[in-house]
Amino acid sequence: MLAVRSCATLAEAAGLLSGDRQAVLLGGGTLVMRDVNEGRLTEGTLLRVTDPAFRRIEAGGARIEIGAGVTMGQILASRELAFLHAPARAIGGPAVRNMASVGGNLFAPAPYGDFTVALLALDAQVVVQAGFGSGRATPLEELLASRDRASPGLVTAIQFSRPANPGDFHFRKISRVKPKGLSLLSIAAHLPLAGGRVSQARVAYGAMAPTPIRARGVERTLEGKALDAAAIAAAQQAALEGCRPATDAIASEWYRREVLPVHLGRLLAGQPR
Numbered sequence: 001m002l003a004v005r006s007c008a009t010l011a012e013a014a015g016l017l018s019g020d021r022q023a024v025l026l027g028g029g030t031l032v033m034r035d036v037n038e039g040r041l042t043e044g045t046l047l048r049v050t051d052p053a054f055r056r057i058e059a060g061g062a063r064i065e066i067g068a069g070v071t072m073g074q075i076l077a078s079r080e081l082a083f084l085h086a087p088a089r090a091i092g093g094p095a096v097r098n099m100a101s102v103g104g105n106l107f108a109p110a111p112y113g114d115f116t117v118a119l120l121a122l123d124a125q126v127v128v129q130a131g132f133g134s135g136r137a138t139p140l141e142e143l144l145a146s147r148d149r150a151s152p153g154l155v156t157a158i159q160f161s162r163p164a165n166p167g168d169f170h171f172r173k174i175s176r177v178k179p180k181g182l183s184l185l186s187i188a189a190h191l192p193l194a195g196g197r198v199s200q201a202r203v204a205y206g207a208m209a210p211t212p213i214r215a216r217g218v219e220r221t222l223e224g225k226a227l228d229a230a231a232i233a234a235a236q237q238a239a240l241e242g243c244r245p246a247t248d249a250i251a252s253e254w255y256r257r258e259v260l261p262v263h264l265g266r267l268l269a270g271q272p273r
């Protein structure tokens with residue numbers, strides 16, 4: 001049988017999650033409740049978190065913190081987070097966006113995870129609380145690398161630096177069905193320029209591996225270069241490094257590999273999809 005338990009504090013939820021293998025954190029429930037309704041999840045305890053910190057956005061300064069329970073709708077309502085509106089709008093339709101949390105998106109299987117792709121390109125850290133202790137900040141990339149092997153505990157918040165120039169941040173979701181189709185792939189890039197050259201490029205993909213990944217080859221290729229035709233061509237050459245896309249109902253592995261460099265090139269050149 002399934003039980004539901006409300007936790008008034010993040011510490012209580014983290015403690016219960018660590019102590020009970022059958023406890024499942026309920027974020028917005030867009031995936032968890034689908035598992036319940038379709039009979040895949042029938043035993044254990046669903047943990048609801050009512051702690052206001054779980055849904056708090058602190059975005060007034062240079063360092064941004066988003067509670068893991070913040071919904072895509074909340075992101076879209078925040079003017080300070082305007083640079084994240086494109087990835088938030090990419091998640092499902094309005095009903096899904098009103099429930100789907102940023103924390104839940106970190107755990108959504110491919111081809112989901114579009115918002116997480118944006119967070120990866122922002123070099124985000126996640127605050128993970130395991131047991132009743134205090135939270136520990138860890139790189140998002142590390143959480144994603146071990147996500148499918150072990151439960152990390154409760155993600156309480158996501159932290160990252162505000163891009164100095166929002167125009168340096170780019171996001172694209174490529175899907176066949178507009179506006180609500182699932183990702184054939186998604187790309188996020190943070191490309192700050194220093195003296196006209198890319199400095200500390202961060203590029204991430206969704207649906208090109210079992211979890212969102214950083215495009216290290218592209219980052220290396222762009223570092224220190226002006227974003228001209230030669231640099232873009234070199235980035236396209238390196239585009240597939242580290243990719244392990246799946247064949248699913250949306251696209252084949254072959255197709256994803258074929259079209260990724262094309263879409264990356266268009267994004268880097270500032271061209272429309």
Ligand SMILES: Cc1cc2nc3c(=O)[nH]c(=O)nc-3n(C[C@H](O)[C@H](O)[C@H](O)COP(=O)(O)OP(=O)(O)OC[C@H]3O[C@@H](n4cnc5c(N)ncnc54)[C@H](O)[C@@H]3O)c2cc1C
Nearest residue numbers: 027028029030031032092101103104105107108113114155
């Ligand atoms: C119709 C539909 C369309 C969708 N379209 C998209 C799309 O276009 N793009 C996309 O990226 N996703 C999409 N999704 C997937 C999903 O809605 C989102 O990824 C969403 O962000 C998941 O958040 P949630 O809060 O609903 O997660 P939940 O369903 O509550 O949880 C999902 C998983 O994450 C775990 N979890 C949640 N929060 C935490 C936390 N803070 N700490 C630790 N574990 C946690 C849960 O225990 C569970 O295992 C879609 C889903 C549906 C049903």
